[in-house]
Amino acid sequence: MKQGQWRDGNSVELLINGEDFFTAVFQAIRSARRQVLVETFIIFEDRIGEGLQQALIEAAGNGAQVVVTVDDYGTCDLSSAFVKQMIDAGIHIQLFDPQPRLLGMRTNLFRRLHRKVVVIDGELGFIGGINYSVDHMTETGLTAKQDYAVRVRGPIIADIHRSALGMLSAAVRERLAPVPLRLEQAGHARMLLAERDNRQHTTDIEEQYLQAIRAANSRITLANAYFFPSYRFLRELRNAARRGVKVTLILQGKPDMPFVRVCSRLTYTYLLRDGVVIHEYKQRALHGKVALIDHEWSTVGSSNLDPLSLALNLEANLFIRDASLNQQLQEHLLGLAAAHSVPITLKGAARGQWWRAPMIFLCFHFLRHFPAIAGLFPVHGMRLKPLRAADVMPEARVVEERQQAAHELSNSEKSS
Template structure:
């Protein structure tokens, strides 16, 4: 039966309620490209954990990547580490009972965000998903990005392997991230870990901002930070985003930046994992190109990244796409960075993509269909203007976070009692 959070958990959430507007100094960040860099770093961190691991992801597949992660989590739990896992009920619906049971029996607290029932074999809980990808280890190390746990993020997966990014973070901001993820799962840390990471020493000189999006208090925070950076851009803007179909204000900010002489470049999907993604983005091409925005289609394989940089200092990386789902419906998390070195590293990476793996989009010449393209662009532009309002009309419900359980042979359960709680976000 659903029940209210215990007083300690409620007190924990109230104590650490944060706004997405506070910069934290003294951090270090390392850019991780694709699963080849991300998965070994995460697994090694979990294998080295001494006291606590908290992991949340949209997708966890039961393949070689999922098996390696499961092994690392089992090993940590077996050493007495307090392990929490949260997956999305839509994105990770294919996980077998055996895969989950093995984790639970080892002591892992395995939760599912909004587990839904299939109707005629189809998932219907499509909207308002938990789309974040966060890991926090011992309150000292965090990972944030767009990479899910699946073999399709490795190059040996083949032509449909995804191009994506994440970052490893150390420093005081890790504690903010940790406080958030515990609040999100409706839980408080284990008693002996309550103050873990509280007195973290500076790990570098990078200023960071942990920004989230939810359907309650922080509905447009990630988009707002993007727009603020675009308004102040003076030299360059590079955005690499898998699913690009933002709202009116975002498109306007891009156009205005380009019109005042900023070098604005978009890296979008040329070989999309879902064809409709490219079709939707192309509806915006003419309107953006006419303002001077340069568009590059990444054609090596599907682009899944969600990164951006502005001028020589500002950058962001995380789970948020620039489409209606991420900007108006899903639960997302990004890290925003003010640091020249990180900006330069990301710029070098994206510049390499544009030079060697992208096809520049050339404006279509004026012709018999030019007027029709202008009308189409005008209509799309103003449809986007009202999308945030329309999003509020879409079906909504109160998502739950369910603590998974396994049926034992004697009819009892081998884990804690299932706890369905209203999602904190």
């Protein structure tokens, strides 16, 4: 199936970190009157997760159809009481790829639902990389994550809404009433929604990146949490730098998972030799997935540049042509690089290269072929399970049964 189309006439607003994103999303959800569709990798039962829960319950109480789709690996620890409150309010909840645990370990490691999408009333959309967790609030200090999303209106909503409906199970989709879309011209931004799935759109996001990198004339600025792309991606970045494009990478210098930095550093010498500028961001964990090319093209979404996102996970990115957004994000990212990042030199990256070279070779080629290895596992497509109240309250039933048994025992003792 061919990729999506560029849509004219949209508005776009950049949302930086949880402070911007949660305020905007929760307000939009509470104001919904027709429909709320939410997809995310993670919901934690902290004050942010509780804020989302209450906003969804309020939307359902106002008459909106509400569907929440979460990944069973990323969102696996919500309490039954937390989930039941939403189900009792009429909210539909879906689990992506639910799998039983083996010896207490989660077995659904690969092909995750990693998308972060919200569609409100068929007229307002949010796409980015931010999960529903207090970790995305900068006030949390050492555990905070740096991340981005966008709020959009206009004709692009037709594609985002269609994509969100496509993520629903047949059982849930049949229960939803049609919602009229509001697709009036809202601004001057051109947009394209690109998805990555394991069926027809396996390389769409990567192809959009590659097309833009090949056409770059002046600058490429890329900030990505997990940077270990394909060889052809690395080659195009190097070729861009060779022809005079200023290529700047802002990568994790304070990663939430230490091996991420190790993997990224395997690519440094190859890129630095041809003039690519690399900064490691040190203020907090970088969780963003954004890029800018020249003075108009931008992308914001859920896709990292690593084997999981580019070859296994379900992802969604918006590609945006808007000079104002491009300049705003460019100034922001270069500000991070100047104030909170450490530049990587070729000399520093090459130190110890002689003894690390065999390990680099083996690790690089293993990780590049990792998606094919993971593809041997049986989880290949969408597996969605709608939740019912009966599915989420086993411990409550145990407590109730124990209380009933204690009550019967007490009555028996009294009668004897």
